[in-house]
Amino acid sequence: MASQGDARPTLKTLAEITGLGISTVSQALRDSPAIAEETRRRVQLAAQQAGYRPNRAGVRLRTGRSNVITVILNAQDAGSGFFADFVYGVSSGLAGTAYHLVITPYDYHDQMAPVRYVVETASADGVIISRIMPNDPRVRYMAENGMPFATHGRTEMGICHPYHDYDNEAFAYEAVRQLAARGRRRIALVAPPPDLSYFHHTHAGFERALRDFNLEQFPLATYSTDTPLAEIEAAGRDAARHPHRPDGIVSAATSSAFAFAAGFKNAGLVIAQDFDVATKHSSPMIKIAMPEMIYVEEDFKAAGRDLAELLIKSINGQAAETLQHVVGPANGTAR
Amino acid sequence: MASQGDARPTLKTLAEITGLGISTVSQALRDSPAIAEETRRRVQLAAQQAGYRPNRAGVRLRTGRSNVITVILNAQDAGSGFFADFVYGVSSGLAGTAYHLVITPYDYHDQMAPVRYVVETASADGVIISRIMPNDPRVRYMAENGMPFATHGRTEMGICHPYHDYDNEAFAYEAVRQLAARGRRRIALVAPPPDLSYFHHTHAGFERALRDFNLEQFPLATYSTDTPLAEIEAAGRDAARHPHRPDGIVSAATSSAFAFAAGFKNAGLVIAQDFDVATKHSSPMIKIAMPEMIYVEEDFKAAGRDLAELLIKSINGQAAETLQHVVGPANGTAR
């Protein structure tokens, strides 16, 4: 039982209430300069009293704009803190704007499908994607089809687009630097998946630091942050039993850092004594659970928020060249 | 540059291609029995070739149905693993259906606002909410306004509605049982926020177990799982220095369990030796990081998926009495 006036009010309702025409009402609500000041006030008051809310389907049908921003995320990420923080960040970046947030998860094996779907059905005014590759077919596709988008990571394909990226080169360098400062000499890197852009950045920073601090690299098989944790734990155990075992570990993902460290621990070694681990820090819980680790900051919430803002600016016509951020571990927003 | 036929195809386009009327095409695509078998095939083929996708705004405007399910979540939950797992679960429960997933985060202080918004704007066909209270105004409001919904938790207000709930009574009982099995005698409970339904369930199970196993309770100030972690850590340190300090801790949230345990550790005590902690387990990373804890399973992904399915059944007219699940720590789906 609705309290009064059963159906929800439309422009027609307001037109009847005020005795004006429908298009007058429509324009008055959108502050059109063609409408007399007094009329506008009258209409807006009536709208408020009637509890008028524009019908989004009507608007969308007429204007072709959906007022939706969609975040396309790998379902595999769901377990990680990244997913929650990132989504929250985007949603807070969208708060107060006309845009709603829609999550589009996709299955590991087909990353193009959700992008095609969104573009074909025009179900969003803008798209945010993650897990960016240097040559990313999603980026090419959206650019060619005129769908506004922003990426969480950089590409290397000569297409200029809005992005936000974490400076993983600086992260890896800083991680190694801190390990070196604790006297660690043989460092192992649990790298990101090799097809992703930040694999290269991470590697570059890692190697630059090895040179600068004159350290050895412990050559690890290509375990990536996508490998199942049990496998990484096993790799950690193996490495720990190696005659020239590493005494420092760098991992781009908290979960694999934990798993690798667990492997060391299960092999009888003690963290902060026999070895150290440096990884990224995002959730406060992690830090409180494992205070012995070395943490370098990465703020996924801020990344999500920034991407939302960049994307909206891009939709509003701002040039992509001015919508590219790289933020480092220490500083706020650079470049 | 789109490949061909620049604008995206509509029913009109298909009508022109096939030489049929628009409404014939519309019905053919929806398998109406009034349409001749051969016509239907012809239309569906044409639709496929043209890459036709129904315009959602058109459908929505005409039918009044949005094909959207929205999950209204406390922004504070964003940090926790709950958020990611739960959202992922809902999204997987929606996969393959006509429904899209929209996340509506809300600010701590006003839980009614997003619910009112969704109902007033009819922006979803169904709603999923969490952090349920025994007497929950959101439930009453949606029930009164005929908005289909499902809750993650039970209410006590005489309104029959679909829900999925974890059996926190059983959780707390099991947690204490395992502590008792390790010889722990003085148990402290870090309880959920006292206004939420599962506070009562948790307490009931906790107290039943204390009686059954003849244990003492360490009376903890009312720290809840919502308290800042630093504060819980401090509480843990205090409790650890108490002359009759607890030797067992039960927490309904992994993060507060970690924080409390960190407090004990910082007071010089050793987990699994001087004390034990039992909490819930959801993410594999947690378990690998802190294998010394006692974990009782709670599957947020499954909860999300189940809620999506319950809600859709409810929208399709199935009676709410048959859409109420309580799942325990051990078993699969019970009632």
Place this chain on the structure above:
DNA sequence: AGTCGAATTTGAAACGTTGCAAAATCCAAA
């Protein structure tokens, strides 16, 4: 009083869909 231009308001059309009543087609029986 009449005219002109500016300020303000308005009706009609269109966006893409579905439901319905009406029209068209078909086939078998008379």
Place this chain on the structure above:
DNA sequence: TTTGGATTTTGCAACGTTTCAAATTCGACT
């Protein structure tokens, strides 16, 4: 052939909005 009933197709209206050209009102100035 005609009729009648069933089968199949179709045009129209409507959902709520915005845009745009046209209509109306208003003042000020001849």
